[in-house]
Amino acid sequence: MLDSETKATETPEDHADELRLWLRLLTCTTLIEGEVRGRLRERFDVTLPRFDLMAQLDKAPDGMTLSDVSKRMMVSNGNVTGLVERLVESGHLDRRTSETDRRVQVIRLTKLGRAEFRRMASEHETWIADLFADLTPKDVRELMRLLAKTKASAQKSAARRRP
Amino acid sequence: MLDSETKATETPEDHADELRLWLRLLTCTTLIEGEVRGRLRERFDVTLPRFDLMAQLDKAPDGMTLSDVSKRMMVSNGNVTGLVERLVESGHLDRRTSETDRRVQVIRLTKLGRAEFRRMASEHETWIADLFADLTPKDVRELMRLLAKTKASAQKSAARRRP
DNA sequence: CCAAATTGTTTTAAGCCTAAAATGTTTTCC
DNA sequence: GGAAAACATTTTAGGCTTAAAACAATTTGG
Structure with a gap:
């Protein structure tokens, strides 16, 4: 009893980490997007x-x-x-x-x-470039890889809902 | 001549990688946000x-x-x-x-x-949790770390513009 | 004390965005 | 050939969003 399979179906899973990850992703995007929006408006009125x-x-x-x-x-x-x-x-x-x-x-x-x-x-x-300036080339590569994986995962989940 | 310092200031830098990273970040967020928005509307009409x-x-x-x-x-x-x-x-x-x-x-x-x-x-x-299901716990940790770094970098850049 | 600066909120004008329904066009397939 | 399905776009109704200006209340510094 209490093998991993039983546990997986009966215990409410803890998804706090994924939730935090999502919020952080959203924060980063909102931050950068707002910055770009403001600069476009100021510099080019677009x-x-x-x-x-x-x-x-x-x-x-x-x-x-x-x-x-x-x-x-x-x-x-x-x-x-x-x-x-x-x-x-x-x-x-x-x-x-x-x-x-x-x-x-x-x-x-x-x-x-x-x-x-x-x-x-x-x-x-x-x-x-300036907004991402503190990331090393390795950071950039690694983020690209992990975000590609994230995108694929989300697309799969979306397809499950709406096949 | 053509030492790295000279090159850095005189050659137009290539920021294509950062640009791609930004687009990917935006894609992930838009994808997940749209999915969440749709589910909230369908399930709870909110x-x-x-x-x-x-x-x-x-x-x-x-x-x-x-x-x-x-x-x-x-x-x-x-x-x-x-x-x-x-x-x-x-x-x-x-x-x-x-x-x-x-x-x-x-x-x-x-x-x-x-x-x-x-x-x-x-x-x-x-x-x-389902949208991020294909990420391993290690992926999640690593993404958290890199996004924290990204957020800090973007905040620093924003502060440079608007001190 | 009191004028000036600051802070918290609302208003305004314009644009962005979505879902769903409507319109017009083309393709499918019997 | 022609009805039905699929497709591309527009319209509609409503909500979201912003920047900037206006308003109201408090704090600050002479």
Whole structure:
């Protein structure tokens, strides 16, 4: 009796460590995100979601569909609709209906959009480097590895719930 | 010539690794946060910010001021005002003006609020455990350590900007 | 004591975000 | 071919979030 299997099913497990880990992960992200948001606003008067959307498009010279963007950014479709609307309005994005599938909207950075993004991205990269400055290259590698494992674990758990 | 010091100041540094690390950190957090948000809504029809606020208050039986809450949750003051308004409205929170300082609002969980939070928190803990299930205890310890280092580094960088 | 600075909160204006329902388009498959 | 399913996007309703300004109360320093 009281073998590990019995124990596992009958004793309420202690998950305090995982909870603390989650809170710490959230704290780090919130801290860095807030810092980046503030610097983007101060230096370039741009919001973080706008910057993130432009970053996605900068990596896709041939443009992306709204669905692609919403999957990559992990936000809802409706969210992207509004974000794109404002960025088209300000002249940073070009949007056109696909020739082959009239459901699909393809968006691209305009010349202005690309130029502004490149300017911001270069500075953004130095901010990130500064925020992580106390981590050694080994720390960075190790964090990358552990976060990859975390991501896989969370995706598996999400798939279990919603197969 | 071309000694490491010269190189460090004249060559544009490569910060691609830190950038990738930041994106991965953000992905993990977004993934888990979205999962938790969805489960809270499905199971308890409650939003994540409401849950987070109640979690803070559960740890403070004597109540907290709005400022305390906003610092702990790392959100703006105005944000807390609205959140608290809705939670008072729904009977989960009790709010009163401090006797000794009439600027200060002290909020507490009501009996209902505490009961509902405990019920949700217990299930929430198992979700988190499941989301991190593939991490070994050693992984968890190592992540805790590296994230602590990350937090300290980011705080230092933030303090450099805004002393 | 009292003006000035500080502190705690709310208000304002704008934008972000989600889930769910609605709309229009294409694909599937009988 | 045509109904049904699937897909891409938009709309809707409501809540979250921020920065900045406004307001109220307390503390500080002459």
